[in-house]
Amino acid sequence: MKLKTTNRFESKYSKEILTFLKNALDEDFGYEDHTSKSYFKNNNNNSFKLITKSNCVISGIRLSEILIEKFRSNLSIEKFFSDGDQVKKGEKVLEINGPAYSILSVERLILNIMQRMSGISTLTSNLSKLISHTKCKILDTRKTTPGFRYPEKWAVLIGGGVNHRMGLFDAILIKDNHIDSCGSIENAIVSTKDYLDQNNLKIPVYIEVRNREELDEVIRHNWIDRIILDNMSPVETKESVSFIQGRFPVESSGNINEKNILEYAETGVDFVSMGSITHSASIIDMSIIKV
Helix, strand or coil: CHHHHHHHHHHHCHHHHHHHHHHHHHHHCCCCCHHHHHHCCCCCEEEEEEEECCCEECCCHHHHHHHHHHHCCCCEEEECCCCCCEECCCCEEEEEEEEHHHHHHHHHHHHHHHHHHHHHHHHHHHHHHHCCCCCCEEECCCCCCCCCHHHHHHHHHHCCCECCCCCCCCCEEECHHHHHHHCCHHHHHHHHHHHHHHHCCCCCEEEEECCHHHHHHHCCCCCCCEEEEECCCHHHHHHHHHHHCCCCCEEEECCCCCCCHHHHHCCCCCEEECCHHHHCCCCCCEEEEEC
């Protein structure tokens, strides 16, 4: 199931993934790798292996493979694991074969991708296991590294999480600032519905509520796709879930972390959203060394 999900991500965002890789290469390689070019005068084949320096849920293998397929076709890659596999410290994850000059021109980008993505996948996986006895799923947010959003959200999926909206363009999320700017939550809801109807838009609509009064107003609009309980305590969250009675999918959001995620997941919510799984995940240290 996880493999199918990540395959769909690659297919859906193939253009954005290639754009990310091109921009990342342009940023690092520029127009020439002068260091490598000064040493390597021939195209003799070499082999380099990537090893991980700690246990992790490996991630970024497929993205590294796309990088080589599309931008370094004179190289080949041999994989010993797949995205989402548990890898132990010191194990060889993959091997890259080809001219040393070409390998070293993408070495740092592959490490940056796999270290970052594996850190996110590992954290997401650990948290998902912690709440696996509940129906609750972990959502990411838009709190991602600029330019790195697609790999980071891909890593969340590989770790067993669920993607929230990709950006401002693929869903409507009515937040506290929208509500306050509109004057009331009812005004925000009516304006949103009018906008959707006038533009014939079919995209999900999520709305944050901060208290029982706002929840009372929202629950009358059965066309809304998800109610987000924003910065509520676990007790308030459980009371709200009981009041909603399954009429809407429910998400809990705001200051949810590794210490309190279990308490929120056990309130009966369908989702908890956590910006920390992307913005605060520690990288997994790795090395690429000559075989």
